[in-house]
Amino acid sequence: MHEQFKQVGRDLFLQNAVSSHGGNISVRVGDRIHITRRGSMIHNLTENDIIETGLNEDDSGIALASTELKVHRGIYKSTTATAIVHAHPVNAIALSLDQDVIVPLDSEASYVLHKIPVLSAEHTIGSEEVMNIVSDALKNYKIVMLRGHGSFAIGNMLEEAYQWTSELEVAAQIINIVRSAGINVQEYRKDSDKYEQW
C-alpha cells in the first residue's frame, strides 16, 4: 500500500497538482480508512505518513490523519468508492474561479470525463458543508472541483482516482492556453453542446 501512496503522491506533485504539503489521498478497506498524515510531504510519503483509522468510529488515528478526513469519510459513506485523491491542480483551480462547470476541449478528457461540476462552499477546508456537497456530487461523477480549493476524485483504486485528477488538470491547462492565446476553437466533436448535460 505504501508504494501506491508514494507513487501517486509523487506524481501529483510532479504534475503541479499539489504543493509540497498539499492534498491528501486515501483508500478504504472495509470499515477502515488508510489516509495520508496531516502535514505530510506528499511527494515523499513514508510508511509513517499513512494513517489507519475507522470509517465510522474515531480512534487515536484521527489525531494524525489529514484535515480532510471528514470529507473522505463522507465520500466513502455516500459512495462505494474504495480510493480518493484530493488535489490542488493549479489550472483547474484557476478555471473554477469563474466557471460552474468545466467542459474539456481536448479529445481524451472529453471521452473520459465529459464535464466536471464546480461546487462552491463558504468553508472550503475539512468542513461538513464540503463533506455534504462533494459526497453528493460524487454519486454521479468520478471527479468534482471545489471552487478555489481543489479536486476530489474517486475510484476503485488509487490509480483510477489519480487518472481522473491528471486528466482534469491537463484539460484545464489546455482550456487556459486556448483562453490566454485567444484561440478561436473549431469544434470537432459531434454533440459537444450536450456535454454540459452529462
Added chain:
Amino acid sequence: MYGWMGKVIRINLNDNKVSTEKLDENLAKEYIGGRGFGSKTLFDEVPVDVDPLGPENKLIFAVGPLTRTKVPTSGRFSVSTKSPLTNTIFDSNAGGFWGPVFKSAGYDMLIIEGRAEKPVQITINENIISINDGSKLWGKGIKETDQLLKESLGKGYQNMMIGPAGENLVKISIISVNAHRAFGRGGVGAVMGSKNVKSISVKGSKQPEIFDQEKFDFMIYETDKWIKANPLTSKAFPAFGTSVLVNLINEAGALPTRNFQQTYFEDADKISGETIANKILVKNDACYNCPLRCSRKTKTNKMEGFGPEYETIGLMGSNLGISDIEAIAEMHYISNDLGIDTISLGGTISCLMEMSEKGLIDYKIDFGDIDKTKELIYQISKREGIGDELAEGSKRFSEKYGAVQYSMQVKGLELPSYDPRGMKGRGLGYATSNRGACHLRGYMIGPEILGVPKMLDRFNPVGKSGFLINQQDFFVVVDSLAVCKFVTFAVGEEFFARLFSTVTGVEKSQQDFLDIGEKVWTMEKLYNLKAGFSKNEDQLPKRFLEEPGTGPAAGQVFEQDIMLSEYYRSRGWDENGIPTNDKLKELGLEGIDYHA
C-alpha cells in the same frame, strides 16, 4: 411507462391458467428489470424449502428497460429460479433474440408456475398466449426442435427450448435460446423439464417508448464511441471471440488442467482462439444489436455448429487433458444439442477422471479419452448407466463415493475456467457468489488479467474485496438492465445510469445503481441464509488452499481466510458472513427473517 412495457404474463400450468398483470411501478423503479425482477419475485413468491423440481418452484423470465432499444448488446434477458443443482436462489442470463422479441410482444416478465400434465409448447404472439401439446417435440434435440418450431409456427417467432437433458431432469442442463445461446448454469433446463415445458416461442412488433429521444441518441453516440475505441470490444472479441482468453489465462497460470490438478496446460496453443480462427472458424455471429460479434460459427471434418466458447475449451479441453480442438468443438455441439452446460459437464467428467485415476471408482476413464467422454455426454443426457449419477453434478456424484474433495465446485456449482491460484480475486468471487462458483458475479478477469479498468497484482490476496464488491453489485444492475457484461469493458456504471434515465425518465445516479445492486445481492444472500447456507458454503475446495499451482502460478495457493474476512468486513457483514442489522437497515431490508 417509458422503457418498460408495463405488463407481466403469469402462466399456471396446474390449471392452464394464463393471466396478465400490470407491472408494479415501484418494482420497476427499485429493481430495474431482468435479474432484479427475478430475484425479488422469487424472494417474495418461492419459499426456500420448495423442491426445485417440484411444481411450487417458478421459472421467471425477465427483460429490462434497455432491452430492445438501440443500446448496444441490449438483447440479453434473465431467468430466475431455485436451482436443483445448488439449492440456492439462482439466475442465469442469455443473449440471442428471444428477449427483445418478448419485449416486442409487449411484456417485461413471464412467470411460469406449476406443472403441466403432459409436455407442452407455449407460444406468445402479443395478446394471444397459448399452451399447446408439445408431445411431438419431446425427446428431440435442440436443433431439430428449433427447426420444427420454425416450420410449424411460421416467420417471426423466436424460440427457447430444452433438450433431452432438461426433459430427463439432468441437474446440469440448460435452456437453449435460438438453438445456440443459452441459460447455461444451475440446471435451469431441468426446472423447465420438471414443468413439462419443451419450448416457449414469442413474436411481436411493439417497441418501448423512450423518455428523452434526443439525449438518448447522444448517449448512444457516446457509448458507440467507447466501444469502437476499446481494443477488447472493437478488436479482440470480434477477432477471436471469448477464446481469445485461452493463451492469456494459461500464461497467467490459471487455465484449469486435468481437474484443476495443474494450472498450466502445455498444449494451450492447440486449443486457443488463434487456432480456432485458423482451423474451424466459418464466420462470426452476433446477438441482437451487438457490435462485438463474439459468437463463432464453426465446422469440423464431421460436424458444424456454434462455438466452442472459452469456458468449454477450458473445461472440456485442458481440464479433461484434451488438446484436439475439433474434438472439443464436436463435444460442444453435442452438448448444446442435448442441452447440457459444458462448464458443469467438464467439471463433472474431470472429477470422474481423477477418481478413476486414483482408483476410487470401478469405472475406467483416463484424462484425454475423447471417445469415452463423448459417450458419457449421451449417457448423462439420458441418465443411462453411470450417466445417471453424473447427471446430478460433480458434488453429489463424488459425495456418493466419499470423494467430494475431487469435485471442484462451490455450493454445488462447478468452477468455470479460471483457477483461483492464478487469480486470487477471481477465487474470492467464486467463494462469495450467491449462486456458487461463477465467473460472472464480478469479473475479476478484468483487473487481474486484462487491465480493465487498471491492472491489479493477480497473486495479491489483500485489498481486492472493495473492487470485487463493486463489480458484484454493478453486475446485478447490468443483468437487470439487461445488457451484456462484455460491453462493460468499454463503458461503466455512469453510462448506464444516464442511459437508464434518458430511456425511462426515472433519474438514477451511478451510485443509486450500485445501491440497487447491493440491495439485490444482499436479498439473494438472505434467501440462501434462510435456505441453510452459511460461511461453511463460502469455501473453495481444499485443493486450492493446499496444493500449489503450476507453471506461472507455481507455489501459489488461495489464501481464503484472509480474503473472506476482508470481504465480509467490506460488505458490512459480521465475521460469519451475515449482514449486520445496521447494514440491513441501510438497505431497507430490516425485519426480514433470514434464519434457517
